[in-house]
Amino acid sequence: xxxxxxxxxxxxxxxxxxxxxxxxxxxxxxxxxxxxxxxxxxxxxxxxxxxxxxxxxxxxxxxxxxxxxxxxxxxxxxxxxxxxxxxxxxxxxxxxxxxxxxxxxxxxxxxxxxxxxxxxxxxxxxxxxxxxxxxxxxxxxxxxxxxxxxxxxxxxxxxxxxxxxxxxxxxxxxxxxxxxxxxxxxxxxxxxxxxxxxxxxxxxxxxxxxxxxxxxxxxxxxxxxxxxxxxxxxxxxxxxxxxxxxxxxxxxxxxxxxxxxxxxxxxxxxxxxxxxxxxxxxxxxxxxxxxxxxxxxxxxxxxxxxxxxxxxxxxxxxxxxxxxxxxxxxxxxxxxxxxxxxxxxxxxxxxxxxxxxxxxxxxxxxxxxxxxxxxxxxxxxxxxxxxxxxxxxxxxxx
Numbered sequence: 001x002x003x004x005x006x007x008x009x010x011x012x013x014x015x016x017x018x019x020x021x022x023x024x025x026x027x028x029x030x031x032x033x034x035x036x037x038x039x040x041x042x043x044x045x046x047x048x049x050x051x052x053x054x055x056x057x058x059x060x061x062x063x064x065x066x067x068x069x070x071x072x073x074x075x076x077x078x079x080x081x082x083x084x085x086x087x088x089x090x091x092x093x094x095x096x097x098x099x100x101x102x103x104x105x106x107x108x109x110x111x112x113x114x115x116x117x118x119x120x121x122x123x124x125x126x127x128x129x130x131x132x133x134x135x136x137x138x139x140x141x142x143x144x145x146x147x148x149x150x151x152x153x154x155x156x157x158x159x160x161x162x163x164x165x166x167x168x169x170x171x172x173x174x175x176x177x178x179x180x181x182x183x184x185x186x187x188x189x190x191x192x193x194x195x196x197x198x199x200x201x202x203x204x205x206x207x208x209x210x211x212x213x214x215x216x217x218x219x220x221x222x223x224x225x226x227x228x229x230x231x232x233x234x235x236x237x238x239x240x241x242x243x244x245x246x247x248x249x250x251x252x253x254x255x256x257x258x259x260x261x262x263x264x265x266x267x268x269x270x271x272x273x274x275x276x277x278x279x280x281x282x283x284x285x286x287x288x289x290x291x292x293x294x295x296x297x298x299x300x301x302x303x304x305x306x307x308x309x310x311x312x313x314x315x316x317x318x319x320x321x322x323x324x325x326x327x328x329x330x331x332x333x334x335x336x337x338x339x340x341x342x343x344x345x346x347x348x349x350x351x352x353x354x355x356x357x358x359x360x361x362x363x364x365x366x367x368x369x370x371x372x373x374x375x376x377x378x379x380x381x382x383x384x385x386x387x388x389x390x391x392x393x394x395x396x397x398x
Contacts, residue, residue, distance in 0.1 A: 007183060007184060008126055008186070010179070010183055011122075011126070011180075011183045011184075011185065012123075012126070012133065013179075014176050014179050014180045014183065015078070015119050015122065015123070016136065016137070016140045017140075017172065017176050018078065018081065018082060018115055018119065018173075018176060019115070019119070019137050019140045019141045019144065020140050020141070020143055020144040020147070020172070021082075021085060021144060021169055021172055021173055021176075022085070022111075022112060022115060022141050022144060023140070023141040023142060023143060023144015023145040023146075023147070023148065024144045024145075024147070024148045024165075024169045025054075025085055025088070025089075025108050025111065025112070025144075025169070026141070026144070026145055027145055027148050027149065028089075028148055028152075028165060028166065028169065029047070029050070029051045029054070029092070029105065030051060031148060031149055031152040031165070032152060032162050032165065032166075033047045033048070033051075035162035036050075036092075036162070039093075039096075039162070040095075040096065040098060040101070042098065046098060049102075050098065050101050050102050050105050051105060052105075053102045053103070053104075053105030053106045053108075053109065054105050054106070054108045054109045054112070055109060055345060055348055055349050056105075056106055056109060057105065057106035057107060057108060057109020057110045057111075057112070057113070058109040058110075058112055058113050058341075058342075058345040058348070059109070059342065059345050059346065059349065060106070060109070060110070061109060061110040061113035061114065062113040062116075062117075062338045062339075062341050062342035062345060063335075063338045063339065063342050064113075064338070065077055065080075065110075065113045065114045065116075065117040065334075065338060066113075066116075066117045066334045066335045066336070066337050066338015066339065066341075066342075067334065067335045067338060068117075068334070069117035069118055069121060069333075069334030069335075069337070069338075070121075070331070070332050070333065070334040070335055073185065074117075074118040074119075074121055074122045074125075074185045074334075075118065075180070075185045076118070077114045077115075077117045077118030077334075078114070078115060078118035078119060078122070078180070079177065079180070080110075080111075080114040080118075081110075081111045081112070081113075081114030081115035081116075081117075081118065082111070082115070082173050082176065082177055083111075084107045084108065084110045084111035084114060085107075085108060085111040085115075085169070085173055086170050086173045086174065086177075087104065087107055088104045088105070088107045088108040088111065089166045089167065089169040089170035089173065090166070090167070090170050091104040091107075092104050092105075092163075092166055093161075093162065093163030093166045093167070094163070113338070113341065116337055116338075116341055117334050117337055117338060118334075119137065120134050120137070120319070120322060120333075120337050121326075121333040121334050121337060122185055122186065123137075124323065124326055124333060125185075125186040125187070125333070126186045129323075129326075129327070129330075130269060130270070130272070130323075131269050131275065131319065131320055131322070131323025131324075131326075132265075132266050132269035132270045134316070134319045134320075134322065134323060135262050135265045135266050135269065135315070135316030135319050135320060136262065136266055136316075137316075137319065138258070138262055138314070138315075138316045138319060139259060139262045139263075139316075142255070142258070142259065148165065151165050151168060152165050206387055206390065207328065209387065210328060210384060210387045210388065211325075211328065211339075213380050213383055213384050213387070214321065214324070214325040214328070214336075214339075214340065214384065215339055215340065215343045216343070216380050217279075217321050217377065217380050217381060217384065218318070218321070218322075218339070218340040218341065218342070218343035218344045218347075219343040219344065219346060219347045220347075220373055220376055220377040220380060221313075221317065221318040221321060221344070221377060222318065222343075222344035222345075222347035222348060222351075223347040223351050223373050224286060224313050224370065224373050224374055224377060225313055225314050225318075226347060226348060226351045226352070227351055227355060227367075227369075227370040227373060228254070228290075228309060228313065228370055229251065229254070230351070230352065230355060231355060231359075231363070231366050231367040231370075232247075232250050232251055232254070232293075232306065232367070233247045233248055233250065233251055234247075234363050234367075235247075235293075235363055235364070235366075235367040236250050236302070238363045238364075239363055239364045239367070240297070240299075240302065242299060242302075246299055246303075249303065250293075250302065250303060250306040251306070253303055253306045253307040253310065254306050254307065254309060254310035254314065255310060255314075256307060256310065257306070257307040257308060257309065257310030257311035257312075257314070257315075258310040258311065258314035258315060260311055260315075261282075261310065261311040261312060261314065261315025261316065261317075262315055262316045264311075264315065265278065265315050265316045265317070265320060266316075269320065269323075275320050275321070275323050275324040275327075276324055276381065276384060276385040276388055276389075277385075278317065278320050279317055279320060279321055279324070279381040279384070279385070280378070280381050280382060280385060281312075282312040282313070282315060282317040282320075283312070283313075283317070283374065283377045283378045283381055284378055285308060285309075285311070285312035286308075286309055286312040286313035286374055286377075287371065287374030287375060287377070287378055289305040289306070289308040289309040289312065289313075290305075290309060290370055290371050290374055291371065292304075292305035293305045293306060293309070294367070294368055294371065313374075318344070321340070321381075322336070322337060322340050322341075324384070324388065325340055327388075328388075355369075
């Protein structure tokens with residue numbers, strides 16, 4: 001192993017460790033809602049309002065951090081993300097002000113967007129355009145989501161202060177910041193010939209339309225997962241008459257499928273399988289799995305379909321779409337990341353509102369409309385594939 005390879009291995013470890021912390025950040029406020037409610041002396045609804053600040057922070061920051069990560073260094077934005085998460089982790093447990101706590105929650109959203117802008121681009125440049133390392137980000141974030149409830153429960157069982165879970169998060173960030181100091185980030189390997197060739201093979205109209213499709217897919221791929229995870233348990237209980245345990249187990253199977261799907265995509269992308277082919281197949285599987293869950297009366301079939309939905313829709317196929325999008329703009333990877341996840345953040349904000357309105361009619365309608373999202377995603381990725389095959393893939397080394 002060369003010195004450069006050893007350095008990249010250490011860099012990868014630190015970048016992934018940040019996403020374990022990000023997994024903490026996704027759930028740590030929700031996991032401590034009761035404790036925060038008592039600490040701030042406010043109702044749970046106010047704590048929920050503070051949590052919404054994370055989404056606002058993402059929406060405010062994604063386009064800005066994405067744009068400037070191409071102008072400044074990737075390392076700067078990784079450190080910016082870590083700093084924002086550190087301030088959030090230290091600030092929340094010591095804050096007694098709701099406006100200040102809301103500001104810290106917004107910082108957590110900014111942290112998420114900054115890490116994405118610096119990390120996804122770095123992994124692509126480290127692997128010379130291959131997106132296999134990016135799909136693992138989802139897996140390590142899930143690891144953080146798995147650890148933090150256990151950590152919160154541990155401190156609760158010990159009758160310890162709830163803030164220790166936040167300080168553990170801050171400590172991990174501090175250690176990782178020190179580990180990152182001597183490490184160098186890869187430089188972009190896009191050359192002038194690649195840029196000129198891309199200009200020759202991609203007309204302006206096709207490029208604009210493909211960009212719109214990718215942004216749309218950023219929304220749809222996030223919407224597909226959020227829609228499912230929000231309503232599958234209630235759908236199982238109310239519409240399928242599954243037991244409480246069976247209904248919750250559907251979501252567990254979804255998570256298991258997701259992890260296995262991530263590992264499969266890592267292997268496939270490592271073998272240079274086309275991103276667009278993966279996107280089509282995975283979205284087709286996800287849509288078919290939804291149909292099985294909706295129309296099947298058999299619990300075993302529904303469980304298998306839930307596993308397959310996680311295996312396909314939550315396998316890292318969204319990150320694979322981002323990699324394909326980056327091929328269209330090889331010199332603007334950060335901006336592309338910002339645009340793609342900005343639309344994903346819009347989905348995170350709007351889908352609960354949309355499904356909430358639908359649920360007033362029925363739980364079945366609220367869940368079943370996810371099929372529309374799945375079909376739209378299939379159509380969009382098919383159009384992307386047609387347009388990409390006409391332009392960029394004619395000249396990109398695979």
